[in-house]
Amino acid sequence: MTRNPGRKPVANAGPGRDPVPNYPEFGATRHEELPDGYHHLRHQVVIGRGRDVFERAGAAVTSWRMHRAAGVRIRAGALRAEPGIAVECAIGVGPFRVAAPCRVVWTAYEAQRIGFAYGTLTGHPECGEESFVVELLADDSVRFSVTAFSRPGRWYTRLAGPLIPPCQRLYARHCGRTLRRLAAAPPEGTAPIG
Numbered sequence: 001m002t003r004n005p006g007r008k009p010v011a012n013a014g015p016g017r018d019p020v021p022n023y024p025e026f027g028a029t030r031h032e033e034l035p036d037g038y039h040h041l042r043h044q045v046v047i048g049r050g051r052d053v054f055e056r057a058g059a060a061v062t063s064w065r066m067h068r069a070a071g072v073r074i075r076a077g078a079l080r081a082e083p084g085i086a087v088e089c090a091i092g093v094g095p096f097r098v099a100a101p102c103r104v105v106w107t108a109y110e111a112q113r114i115g116f117a118y119g120t121l122t123g124h125p126e127c128g129e130e131s132f133v134v135e136l137l138a139d140d141s142v143r144f145s146v147t148a149f150s151r152p153g154r155w156y157t158r159l160a161g162p163l164i165p166p167c168q169r170l171y172a173r174h175c176g177r178t179l180r181r182l183a184a185a186p187p188e189g190t191a192p193i194g
Helices: 051-062 065-069 155-184
Strands: 039-049 073-076 086-091 098-109 113-120 126-136 141-152
Touching (some): 051 098, 065 155, 098 126
Antiparallel strands (some): 086 098, 098 113, 113 126, 126 141
């Protein structure tokens, strides 16, 4: 297998992969009405103020930049989140590498709200859905939210049981800190938009 640093697109449905999420509550994170029978995660943090911060944060979330900067290897079927796009998230190295196949379930590219959710596919350590959304609020503050529902999808996540929810909360907080840093200033070497 060749090394892929996460910058090359992958096909939307790989061999042996289920083309649809492996849970029935498809799209439930869109309106934050999370289904019973899953662990629920809701994390919100203010990451800055103003439209510029909002736009930089939204671009970082939907272009996979936030995930990569948070230490997750991403292979995606497109350069930005769009419904139906296959995404593989991976952490660890060598035999300790865990790959998590997902598919983008919904996106929001709105004047005050930017983000997406992906749902798990067969082979993912969990079953469920997770959304990453940036909002520009009425007071000009920019809020980042992670909303998820999940339950174990593999033997090792069932075995890890109660350790998984705290790890998910830590990861959501890490994403918030990472996004705050990314949205604070434009990347070096980029020209202003407009």
